[in-house]
Amino acid sequence: MIISFLxxxxxxxxxSILMIVFSFLCLSLVxxxxxxxxxxxxxxxxxxxCLGLAAFAISRSAGHILKQILVLSGHEAVWSSIRPFSGAIxxxxxxxxxxxTLFFERIWKIYRQISKDKQALETVSDELRFLNxxxxxxxxxxxxxxxSSEHKYRRIFEVSRDMILVTQPDGTIINxxxxxxxxxxxxxxxxxxxxxxxxxxxxxxxxxxxxxIRKTIEQQSFISNAEVSLKDTDGKQIRVLVSGSLDKGxxxxxxxxxxxxxxxxxxxxIEEQIAQADKLASIGQLSAGxxxxxxxxxxxxxGYTQLLIxxxxxxxEKFDDLKTIEKHVRNCKSIVEDLLNFARSSKPNxxxxxxxxxxxxxxxxxxQHAGLDNISVEKNYESAVxxxxxxxxxxxxxxxxxxxNAKHAIGKGGxxxxxxxxxxxxxxxxxxxxxxxxxxxxxxxxxxxxxxFTTKPTGEGTGLGLSVxxxxxxxxxxxxxxxxxxxxxxxxxxxxxxxxPHSRPKHAKINSYN
Amino acid sequence: MSFYRYRQKTWLIGAMLLIAExxxxxxxxxxxxxxxxxxxAHIFFIISMGVLxxxxxxxxxxxxxxxxxxxxxxxxFILWNLDAFTVHLLEExxxxxxxxxxxxxxxxxxxxxxxxxxxxxxxxxxxDHLLCVPALLFLYFGLRRLLKKTETSTSGLxxx
Numbered sequence: 093m094i095i096s097f098l099x100x101x102x103x104x105x106x107x108s109i110l111m112i113v114f115s116f117l118c119l120s121l122v123x124x125x126x127x128x129x130x131x132x133x134x135x136x137x138x139x140x141x142c143l144g145l146a147a148f149a150i151s152r153s154a155g156h157i158l159k160q161i162l163v164l165s166g167h168e169a170v171w172s173s174i175r176p177f178s179g180a181i182x183x184x185x186x187x188x189x190x191x192x193t194l195f196f197e198r199i200w201k202i203y204r205q206i207s208k209d210k211q212a213l214e215t216v217s218d219e220l221r222f223l224n225x226x227x228x229x230x231x232x233x234x235x236x237x238x239x240s241s242e243h244k245y246r247r248i249f250e251v252s253r254d255m256i257l258v259t260q261p262d263g264t265i266i267n268x269x270x271x272x273x274x275x276x277x278x279x280x281x282x283x284x285x286x287x288x289x290x291x292x293x294x295x296x297x298x299x300x301x302x303x304x305i306r307k308t309i310e311q312q313s314f315i316s317n318a319e320v321s322l323k324d325t326d327g328k329q330i331r332v333l334v335s336g337s338l339d340k341g342x343x344x345x346x347x348x349x350x351x352x353x354x355x356x357x358x359x360x361x362i363e364e365q366i367a368q369a370d371k372l373a374s375i376g377q378l379s380a381g382x383x384x385x386x387x388x389x390x391x392x393x394x395g396y397t398q399l400l401i402x403x404x405x406x407x408x409e410k411f412d413d414l415k416t417i418e419k420h421v422r423n424c425k426s427i428v429e430d431l432l433n434f435a436r437s438s439k440p441n442x443x444x445x446x447x448x449x450x451x452x453x454x455x456x457x458x459x460q461h462a463g464l465d466n467i468s469v470e471k472n473y474e475s476a477v478x479x480x481x482x483x484x485x486x487x488x489x490x491x492x493x494x495x496x497n498a499k500h501a502i503g504k505g506g507x508x509x510x511x512x513x514x515x516x517x518x519x520x521x522x523x524x525x526x527x528x529x530x531x532x533x534x535x536x537x538x539x540x541x542x543x544x545f546t547t548k549p550t551g552e553g554t555g556l557g558l559s560v561x562x563x564x565x566x567x568x569x570x571x572x573x574x575x576x577x578x579x580x581x582x583x584x585x586x587x588x589x590x591x592x593p594h595s596r597p598k599h600a601k602i603n604s605y606n
Numbered sequence: 607m608s609f610y611r612y613r614q615k616t617w618l619i620g621a622m623l624l625i626a627e628x629x630x631x632x633x634x635x636x637x638x639x640x641x642x643x644x645x646x647a648h649i650f651f652i653i654s655m656g657v658l659x660x661x662x663x664x665x666x667x668x669x670x671x672x673x674x675x676x677x678x679x680x681x682x683f684i685l686w687n688l689d690a691f692t693v694h695l696l697e698e699x700x701x702x703x704x705x706x707x708x709x710x711x712x713x714x715x716x717x718x719x720x721x722x723x724x725x726x727x728x729x730x731x732x733x734d735h736l737l738c739v740p741a742l743l744f745l746y747f748g749l750r751r752l753l754k755k756t757e758t759s760t761s762g763l764x765x766x
Contacts, residue, residue, distance in 0.1 A: 093725050097713045100732045107735020114742035121749040128756050138749065145742065164710065179644055186647035190654035193680075197661045 105160060108153030115149035118142045133206065137199040140192045148185035151178065255353035261310075261338070263293040263302065266348060275332075275355055277324030292351070297321040297329055305334060309349060313338040319356070330357045364538065372541055372562060379543060383431040390428065394421045430556040431543065443484040447512055447523060447588075448473040450484060454491040455510075458499070467502055472511035477521050481591040486564045490572075493557040494525045494584050500548070501529025501582060519590050520570075526583040532576040540574065641698055648691045655680040655687070672755060675748030682741030689734045696728050703728045 119142045126135040155178035162171040223230065249256050255272035259265050268278070276295055296302040301320040308315045314337040322330050336351040397418045404411040451473075458464060498508050506528040513522040532540060539545045541562040546555035565572045569589045576582040658680045667673040696703045702724065706714045717724045 093716070093722070094708060094712055094714045095729060096711060097707070098711050100729075101711075103733045103735050107739050110739045111735070111742055114739065114746050118742065118746050118749055121746065121753055125749065125753050125756060128753075142745070142749075145745070149742070163707075176640060179640060183640075183644045183647040186644075186651045190647070190651040193654040193658050196658050200661065200665060 101160060104156055108156045111149040111153045112146075115142070115146040119146045131206070132203065133199055134203045137192070137195065141189060144185060144189035144192055148182065148189055151181040151185050155179075155182065254355070255332075255351070257292060257351040257353060259292050259349050259351065261306075261347050261349060263291040263306070265290040265292055272353065275324065275330065275353065276322070277326050277328070295322045295324070297323050305336065309336055309338050313340075322353075330355060331360050332356060368538055368541070372559070375543055375559075376563060379431040383428045387425070387428050387432075390421055390425050394418065394425065397421060427554060427556065430554070430560045441483045441485065442481050444479050445482055445484045445487070446479050447477055447482075447487075447521065450482075450488050451491055451510060451512075451523075454488050454495060458492070458495055462496070462499065464499065464508070466505045467499060468507045470507060470509040472509070474512050474514050477512050477514040478590065480521065480588065482568060482588070483564070486567075490561040490564050490586065491523075491525075493561045494586075497557060498525060498527035498529065498582070501527050501531075503529065506581075514590075521588045521590055523586040523588070524583055525586075526581060528581040531578040531580055531582055532574070533578060537574065537576060541572075638699075641694065645691060645694055645699065648687045648694070652684050652687045652691075655684045659684075670751075670755070672748045672751030675744045675751060679741045679744035679748060682737055682744060686734055686737035686741055689731050689737055693728065693731045693734065696724070696731075 119139075122135065122139045122142045126132070126139050129135060155174075158174065158178075159171050162168065162174075249267075249269045252269055252271055255275045256269040257265065257272050258267040268276070273279070293299070293302040293306075298321065301318070305315055305318055305320070308318075314335075316335050317333045318335070319331065319333055322332050324330065333354040333356055334351060335354075336349050339348045339350055341347050397414055401411060401414045401418065404414060448471075451471075455464070455469065495508070495510075502508065507526075508528075509524070509526040511524045511526075513524070515522070536545075536547065541558050542555075543559040544555035545559075562572055565586055565588070569591075571587045573585045573587070574582060575585070659677055662668050662673055662677045662680075668677050697705070702718045704716045704718070706716075708714050715725050715728060717728075
């Protein structure tokens with residue numbers, strides 16, 4: 093097939109020139125790219141690829157152009173001698189470009205890693221620059237925040253009404269807040285770790301309680317609301333709720349236990365008082381029921397006995413027997429009356445009296461009939477106590493019972509202190525009757541207001557005096573409390589709500605006293 | 607101990623060198639070897655460009671127009687290599703095509719098997735610059751795009 097060579101020649105010549113031109117344009121672009129970011133390995137990679145292509149373009153295109161020129165000018169023999177070199181260089185350039193190209197994946201991975209590291213470095217660098225520039229401000233700010241935070245938690249520690257305690261795992265006290273100092277009877281400042289002889293374990297009434305708490309914390313890392321009894325430095329027992337948690341710290345040596353100890357002694361006393369009041373109320377209801385049932389038959393017995401006495405001669409044996417029956421029936425009625433008083437079943441009369449006058453009457457009566465010669469009576473009446481609307485007879489009966497009890501407790505000689513107080517804010521009047529007698533044993537304190545409870549020998553007391561007094565005071569909307577210490581004496585505190593003579597009686601708030 | 611072992615080996619190698627007959631260790635390269643090396647270089651180029659296309663796509667770099675153009679460049683280089691390989695194969699390796707220059711601007715092409723299709727295939731394959739020039743053109747466009755990207759952002763390698 094005979095065909096024109098011209099198209100091939102034109103394409104070959106122009107193509108060769110264009111290859112050189114474009115390959116060098118590419119090289120120029122990639123150089124600009126590399127100059128913009130010399131650390132970028134991708135640009136370096138492309139630079140080498142383009143360099144290889146440019147070399148290839150030169151070797152190939154120059155060869156082609158030279159060939160065409162030599163062939164057209166009739167110097168084919170010269171071309172034949174050059175041709176092997178041109179072909180060999182072309183082959184080498186292929187291999188070079190292809191070899192460089194094959195490294196793309198590896199170069200790309202390196203580029204990604206470098207980019208990542210560079211970004212991380214830039215981030216760190218920015219942070220460092222920022223820190224350098226703002227270090228002082230940041231330190232000041234953080235110090236302020238830290239001081240504020242420290243102050244806040246310090247205040248919580250210091251002003252807490254509950255005891256906050258930090259100990260070592262063995263119980264050695266590290267830090268104790270003021271409430272804890274007060275509870276345990278320490279005089280501030282609180283014991284510090286330097287005084288390692290202070291151990292929380294020593295304040296437990298029962299050592300087993302401490303062992304139990306410690307074991308629980310070791311097992312669970314915390315304990316919640318364990319009710320135990322502690323004793324303060326004076327030996328006084330306090331019932332508390334102990335919560336604690338283990339802070340393991342950075343190492344075992346730094347481990348501490350943080351305790352929160354809540355004093356529930358007052359709450360328990362109030363609960364006991366409420367329980368006591370409930371018990372007395374129940375007994376009162378029972379007594380009232382029985383008294384009502386007995387009172388009527390006793391009235392009939394007494395009535396018929398008196399009728400029979402009227403028909404008998406006064407010196408006869410039957411008369412004496414009937415008199416004995418009458419006397420005992422009256423005793424029974426008296427007891428029933430007392431029971432009814434205790435049960436508050438009868439409505440008190442409303443007399444306008446002054447408490448100190450009622451007290452003076454009672455003291456005078458006792459002085460006359462029982463004698464107070466060997467007892468020093470100290471009276472302290474507050475003049476501000478106003479007139480009150482009370483059942484005079486019953487209030488006097490209360491005073492009588494309490495003073496007679498005090499006289500009995502004092503025995504051969506001692507002091508009796510009587511005082512009145514008025515609290516306009518609380519709206520009540522307080523009467524205190526204190527004796528320097530032998531005191532009441534703790535085990536009996538909870539029972540002294542129980543009907544028929546007495547420590548006196550059989551026949552000397554019915555055990556109704558305090559229970560009747562309790563009933564009368566409660567019937568007036570008041571409260572009666574007792575404080576006693578063995579060997580030092582007893583104080584009865586009567587709290588009566590202030591009822592103005594000009595107003596209707598009402599129940600006032602009843603306060604609780606130790 | 608090791609000294610004696612190495613001394614023994616040294617003696618052994620020395621003896622072999624002295625006793626050995628003369629050998630023509632350097633192999634002679636006749637004319638076809640250059641052609642085969644050239645053809646293998648074309649194949650290596652094809653593989654290399656294929657690998658480049660694979661990684662450009664695997665790394666999703668072709669989402670960026672710059673790298674997409676570079677991918678096209680690699681594709682045209684593959685086509686050009688195939689073209690050149692075919693011309694070398696027909697004309698020199700298999701020698702199924704015979705060319706004679708009749709005058710300055712005319713050539714006579716004959717095929718051993720008298721196949722016109724083979725003649726035309728050879729004739730058009732001779733226009734290989736129609737493949738390699740576009741390849742470089744695409745490479746140029748690709749690099750230009752990458753350069754533009756780097757001018758507008760900190761990194762123009764991936765973003766499209």
